[in-house]
Amino acid sequence: MYGLTKVGLNAFTESLRQELLGEHVRVSVVEPGTVDTEPVNHLSDTTRDVARRQFDGVEALRPEDLADAISYIVTRERRVAVNEMPVRAGDQTW
DSSP, rough: OHHHHHHHHHHHHHHHHHHHGTTTTTEEEEEHHHHHHHGGGSHHHHHHHHHHHHHHHOOBHHHHHHHHHHHHOOOOOOOOOOOOEEEOTTTTTO
């Protein structure tokens, strides 16, 4: 289901990008990997333990890493369109 949702979102944003070309609106997708955020603390104990084991040994991205990626996208010259940007933790293998 995750993969299908991701493909659908990418197709939607590409469609939106093409539709808005005449309005000079750029549309981009940032695909973050493991990010050190607070919501993991709200998971059930079992789910949180599974998530922590999966991410063990991976230095997660910080929110400011994603902010840097977004800043890069929106500061490009008008002639440049960054349509998609995966941003992964350096140790992340998936």
